[in-house]
Amino acid sequence: MRPLTEEESKAVFTKLANYVGKNLVHLIDRQDEPYCFRLHKDRVFYVSESSMRLGISIARPNLVSLGTCFGKFSKSGKFKLHITALDYVAQYAKYKIWIKPNGEMPFLYGNHVVKAHLGRITEDTPEHQGVVVFSMNDIPLGFGVTARSTVDTRKLDPTAIIVFHQADVGEYLRDEDTLF
């Protein structure tokens, strides 16, 4: 476990900023307790400083996980956000999309969101913007990247994809082995 290097933190923050935008500061600048990012075995953890201090005492091979896993770095050095980050991302999300009940299951099986399932969308969402996907009851389901801007969405036919799937809560079951 070690703090992120300059390069790594840049990769992580740009990725997160894609979803939460300026709210990123609220992740670091928490009122209750200072939080920090730590890298362990290619994975990035978001952890409170007190937990982090406790974790220091555990040897690197023995430490499985601490805090919340946000994602991992691929071999090529790119950062990939995991579904485990959803709680935080959803809370601070800048752009959101709500899908209708009949679109929930298809999305949870790893499919993209089509226009027909679109329930509501934050106004003027740009193209290729990271969005958090919610059910109509405001339960976060996952996140993705928009295929079109809000305005263009209007003209699409119902089967057109509007959000590319990136992660969904179904992965807790599907990718149980690899996720942690």
Add this chain to the structure above:
Amino acid sequence: MAGTTKGKRPAPNSQASSKKRKLNDGKHKPVKSKSKSNEPKKEKLADRGFIPIPALDKDDDDVEISDQDMDVLAEFGGAASFLNKLDSKGIMRSKKETQRLHELTKPVRKPQVYDDDLPSINSDDEDEESWDSNIDDNDLELSGSEDEDLSDDETPDHLEDSDAEMPYETKPRKLRDVTQDKQTDVQSLPIKLANGHIQQTGKKAIKQDMKSRSPPSDSEDTDSEEEQEKEEPRSRLEDVATGARFGRTAVVDVLQTSSRRQRVEMAKEQIASICQEILADPENSLGLLRRLHTFSLKTVSTPTHPEPVPNDPIIRKLTILSQLAIYKDIIPGYRIRPLTEAEKAEKVSQMVARTRDWEQGLVNVYQTYLRLLENELKTKSELADIALHCMATLLKELTHFNFRLNLMTCIVARMSKKSWDASSELCSQTLTQVFKEDLTGAASLEVVRLLNRMIKEQHFKVHPNALSCLLHLRLRTELGVRASSTHADKPEKKKQKYGKKANKPERVYLSKKGRKDYKEQKEIQRELQEAEAEVDKEERKTIQTETLKLLFALYFRILKNPTPTALLPAALSGISRFAHLVNIDFFKDLMKVLKDLIAMEEEAAIADLESPGSSASHAAFISRQLKCIVTAFELLSGQGEALNIDLNDFITTLYAILLPLSFSPEIHFAPSNSVSTVSKKTGPATDGALTSVADLLFRALNLVFSPRTAGKTAPPWRSAAFGKRLLIASLHWPAGAALRALEFVSGLIAKDPKLEAMLSTEDRVYDGVYRPDVDDPQLCHPFESSFWELHALHRQHWDPRVREEAGRLLSSRSS
């Protein structure tokens, strides 16, 4: 008509006179008969005035025989021979001659009654203006033509005599004149003025007064006297508009009466009688209309009276108003269009020709009237208000008639000032009325176009109330389908195209005869539709779409103006009113503009806070922001079906201004700037009367949390955050606003059961700290707090209603 009389007059006159002279003295006869015998060789029989009976011809040619006749005449007395002559003449007279005589009888009879009429007929022939007076004459003649046949032979002599026997004629008139003068002398006493001068004016005035009062039949002698004493040349030149006619005194004379009271009195009477006559028979009183108009001129000058006579403002005022009443009554219910060249060339029946003449004449007179009004309005004279009033009424009542564009231009121009007064209010109300009663939408389109241009040319420096009348456009309810605002007629064309395509395959094969029948049927259908005169819905839609396009162009231009103008609130309320008609393509731009506006207001508010001593205007900034937010949500609810959009930024702004609002004690009072005046005016018409900031606020809140805009339910965190902040604010608000806040919060709780957790401190499921300082409902962790304010309100608020409401809310959880 005038042409034929003009052409015919000279020759027949001489013939008629020849007959006369035959009667009177035999000496002239031979000369005349010679001329007569010459003429027939040149003319056609029908064109000639008299078709000679062969036997009589011989007689005429033979001088001796006629001499014998004269002898017989001398022997047996004039009566028998007179009858004889009369008979033969009647037989010989050609049809044309008869007609001519008919025409002549009128002008001749008139001179008997009103003497200066005769010469003016001659002048009529020269100027085209007075053709209408001819019509008058003809019509009168038609009614009494049979009676006059008997006196036909007499009338021509009078005509002749007017030139030849003038000295003879004057004698008896002079006698009458004397008596008349005596009468007036007796009746009128000299007036002693305040400065001691004795004025002798009464004599003349009373004479005229009598004349104007006396009915036409009685006025024979007074008129003849007048003709004699007044300038002969003038009566020849003056037409019906100014001269002394129909028993009425010449306009100039009325205006030259020196005593003001008398002058006004005379004018009043004349105006009244003219109006009455016009109303009795509008189709024949173009001349009278023109005369009425003369009374409303600033200065009256006539051909004989070249130096202009100033008019009395009271008389003018009266005349203008009576003209208004007259036009309101006599103007037909259709628009009169100018005749095309082809139509003019075409030969039409007399009836049609007369109607056409009347229509064109009416348009002309109406136009001169409008010009006068416009002039008054432009010069801002003392009659400007009256003129405006007249124009407003005309526009309201005669929207369908010609020159409505001129009326609209004047009225719209009247609203282009920065200030707002009674006259602009009148204009605004007039336009509102026009909008409300406009069935086809064409008039509305014109008004909107004018308003649009006016506001653009004034660089938006007009009073916001000028926009308020636009809220009453009928297209709000009538234009059901949302049409493209950029291309008014595009969908129409498309539809037609589709229609054609769809029709083609369906068309059944028809035989030649069947096709012919079908064609005929279609023709009949078309004509029937035309005859029904119903407002074509398609056409109306096109017009209204065009209007809408202009309307939004105007609104958007105001919105996008780099520096916000005073018109902004009015434009916003307009947009929110027509929100359901806004093209979805504009949605993005509109939202962006609204967002920019909110940001701008925010900056302005901050700048305002920094500068001391202007806290009152802070409410104005906030209310403008609220207006923007309301507009945005209205737009959204209008487009609701198309796409469900979460207006995060607007909601955040609304959340942010709740706290500053809690410090404004005047939340219930309407801010004293233009925003409120507009909304007050339009209040009853719009869905909610937005008189105060509180009204605006709760309207915005309701919109945010209404199921239409927020889907089924708003996210719980949002409801919780708003509920919490409203309760915080309600601690500071006056009782009324606090009560409304409590009601709203109870509504939120009822909608979202998750909020019930905040009513107690026991069940907490979230971790974190409530951050009341964060202006983002998403980040403030509302569920970490509780609605403790309810307890404070329940226990300690001074208003029992608030206490009760808070208590009810608290107990609702346990139940």
